[in-house]
Amino acid sequence: MFELIAILLLLLVCGINIGYALGISALLYVLLSSDMSVLTVAQRLTVGADNLIMVALPFFLLAGELMNASGITQRLIRFALAIIGRVRGGLSFVVVITNMIMAAVSGAAVASGAAIGSVMIPSMKKEGYSEGFAGAVNAVAATIGPVIPPSIGFIIYASVSNSSIGKLFIAGTVPGLILGALVLLFCWIISVRRKYPGGEPRSVVEISLSLKEAVWALAMPVIIIGGILSGIVTATEAGVIAVVYGIFVGVFIYRTLSVRSILDCCIMTVKQSARIMIIIAGASVFGWIISRQVDPLILVSFFTGITTSPTGFIFLITAVILLLGTVMEGGSIMVILTPLLLPILESFGIDLIYFGVIFQLAIMVGLLTPPVGILLFVISGASGVSVKKILKDLPAFYLVLILVLVATILVPDLSLWLGSVGNIS
Numbered sequence: 001m002f003e004l005i006a007i008l009l010l011l012l013v014c015g016i017n018i019g020y021a022l023g024i025s026a027l028l029y030v031l032l033s034s035d036m037s038v039l040t041v042a043q044r045l046t047v048g049a050d051n052l053i054m055v056a057l058p059f060f061l062l063a064g065e066l067m068n069a070s071g072i073t074q075r076l077i078r079f080a081l082a083i084i085g086r087v088r089g090g091l092s093f094v095v096v097i098t099n100m101i102m103a104a105v106s107g108a109a110v111a112s113g114a115a116i117g118s119v120m121i122p123s124m125k126k127e128g129y130s131e132g133f134a135g136a137v138n139a140v141a142a143t144i145g146p147v148i149p150p151s152i153g154f155i156i157y158a159s160v161s162n163s164s165i166g167k168l169f170i171a172g173t174v175p176g177l178i179l180g181a182l183v184l185l186f187c188w189i190i191s192v193r194r195k196y197p198g199g200e201p202r203s204v205v206e207i208s209l210s211l212k213e214a215v216w217a218l219a220m221p222v223i224i225i226g227g228i229l230s231g232i233v234t235a236t237e238a239g240v241i242a243v244v245y246g247i248f249v250g251v252f253i254y255r256t257l258s259v260r261s262i263l264d265c266c267i268m269t270v271k272q273s274a275r276i277m278i279i280i281a282g283a284s285v286f287g288w289i290i291s292r293q294v295d296p297l298i299l300v301s302f303f304t305g306i307t308t309s310p311t312g313f314i315f316l317i318t319a320v321i322l323l324l325g326t327v328m329e330g331g332s333i334m335v336i337l338t339p340l341l342l343p344i345l346e347s348f349g350i351d352l353i354y355f356g357v358i359f360q361l362a363i364m365v366g367l368l369t370p371p372v373g374i375l376l377f378v379i380s381g382a383s384g385v386s387v388k389k390i391l392k393d394l395p396a397f398y399l400v401l402i403l404v405l406v407a408t409i410l411v412p413d414l415s416l417w418l419g420s421v422g423n424i425s
Contacts, residue, residue: 004029004289018329019275022282026289034289041285048284048335049277053159058273059239060150063220063246064108065265068115070250070257072217076101077119079214082207086198089191091124092133093184096141100180101221103145108152108272109367113142113375114382121383127197131383133190135390139379140183140397143364148176149225150235150242153360156280156331160338163352165235166228171353171415173225175361178414179404186396216249229418276331283335291339299340300347310348314355314409317341318362325366329374333363357415361405368394368401 007028011021027041067073080097084090095116102112117138124134146153149169158165190196202210224242227233233241250257307313324333338359345355367375376387408414 003033004286004293008286012327017278018332019278019280019282022279022286022332026282026285029289044285044288045281048288049281051159053155053165053236054277054280056150056165056236056239057152057155057276058269059236059243060152060155061108061111061272062265062269063239063242064102064111065268066243066246066250066257066262067102067217067220068111069261069265070246070254072246072249072254073098073102073115074119075210075214075254076217077116079210079218081200082202082210086201087188088198089187089196090198091120091127091129092137092187092191092196095120095124095137096144096180096183096187099138099141099144100148100176101218103148103176109142109145109364109375110378112145113138113378116142117379118382121379121385129196130194130389130393131385132389132391132393133194133196135379135383135385136393136397137183137187138383139368139375139390139394140400141180142375142379143367143401144176144180144183146364147172147179147357147360149173149228150239151360152276153330153334153363154356155235156276156334157338157356157359159280160335161342161352161356163356166231167353168356169225169228169235170418171357172360173418174414175357175404175408178407179361179400182400182404183397186400190396216253220245220249279329279331280335283332286332287336287339290336294340297343300344303344304347310350311409313344313348314350314358318358318405318409321359321362322365322369325363325372326369327372328366329372330363330366333366334359351412351416354412354415358405358408361401361408365398365401365405368398 004025008021008025011025012018016024023041023045026044027038030036030038030041076098077094080094081090084093087093098116098120099112102116117135121134121138124137125131145151149172151169151172154168154172155165157163158168220242223245224238227238227241228235247257247262303313303316307316321333321337324337345352367373370376370387370391373387376390379385379390380387
């Protein structure tokens with residue numbers, strides 16, 4: 001097993017993409033250090049990618065692409081600007097609110113960060129906000145997306161753990177809203193201390209006009225979440241509805257989508273889906289080899305020897321996830337770790353839905369943690385603000401993420417209560 005990990009680290013140091021590095025390291029390990037057939041690698045790659053649950057993935061990615069291409073993002077920003085009024089630090093509020101609304105459509109942090117950051121960071125700099133703060137707010141606001149339903153991370157976790165996507169989606173709602181509220185609070189505190197400007201006052205007419213333009217966009221999250229919570233549709237069906245709705249609004253209501261732009265969205269979705277699926281397939285064979293080398297009973301005995309408390313175990317494994325998040329992509333961590341953790345979670349009696357939300361929150365910290373910290377580089381690339389400046393203003397927001405993570409661990413009902421009142425499959 002140590003040879004397998006060493007090969008992976010060497011490939012990553014050489015700059016090879018994480019998905020390919022996982023697959024190649026597994027293949028080399030099979031060839032050089034095991035008696036398994038090479039065909040096993042091909043079979044496990046196929047098994048890792050061949051999961052019915054993953055059908056939902058491209059639909060939500062496409063819904064997000066259609067949202068950006070049809071101009072929904074700009075309409076949401078205008079609406080958020082209108083309702084913020086003269087609140088100090090108003091533009092940072094707009095960033096957070098817009099990200100939360102977009103989160104309820106695509107659930108992809110990178111897409112939200114790039115789309116909103118490229119528009120809002122220049123505006124914030126122009127109004128007198130520091131570059132670092134503008135970049136940090138956009139980065140942390142983008143992490144809300146994969147927690148609020150629908151979430152690409154939850155789809156990946158469900159595919160590995162055989163959990164309900166619908167229940168995971170709904171379980172992330174309350175922690176996601178709390179995260180958004182705390183980010184808003186910290187934005188206001190920092191803005192008051194630094195004397196950042198407030199928003200421009202808006203007339204009732206202007207607010208009404210912005211609401212009229214944004215109402216179609218605001219209805220999309222209601223349809224998705226309401227459909228899943230009521231049990232009328234499954235998560236995958238909700239993704240299909242989101243795509244159809246996005247095309248309808250873009251073509252017939254906003255009249256901004258053409259056949260060519262829809263085709264471009266489809267091409268981009270195929271590329272994004274393929275990138276994710278390559279990582280999942282590579283991580284699947286990598287994790288399968290590790291699970292063969294490590295006896296689950298030994299792992300159970302090891303962790304129960306450290307702590308007999310389910311909460312203590314969750315804190316312990318969360319620390320491991322946070323550490324891995326500094327050097328690995330979140331989807332890979334989920335696919336590799338989840339099969340190893342399932343027997344341990346069962347021995348402690350830990351609910352898989354509850355743990356899935358904790359897992360996703362911990363991975364969100366990794367999106368903002370160097371040296372990998374992919375959101376840092378996405379925001380930097382979209383805005384021209386250096387990663388160094390963004391990191392300088394991130395500590396307060398790291399605290400927000402950790403507070404929500406700890407609260408979710410200590411209070412299981414934060415993630416489980418809403419699902420208990422709905423009819424979710």
